[in-house]
Amino acid sequence: MWRVIKSVLAAFFGVQKESRRHEDFSRGRASHFIIAGILMGGVLVLLIALVASLAAR
Structure with a gap:
């Protein structure tokens, strides 16, 4: 599971090596990467919303 998470995070930042890809x-399995990507995307959106709401105060 950690390998999938590390791979998705590297893909988010655009630093994934071709050999690793x-x-x-x-x-x-594609489903593992899709689920991890959706979950991490949701976390990213929530973090951006939190930072924006804190900055608006």
Whole structure:
């Protein structure tokens, strides 16, 4: 599970190595990466909303 999380975070920042991407596609299940990406995207949106609401005070 940690490998999927690290891979999704690297993809969010755009620093994923090509060899790592090939490894993810050959070994990992797409559903794991999709679920992790959706969850991390939701967390990112919530963090941005929290920071924006704190800055508006």
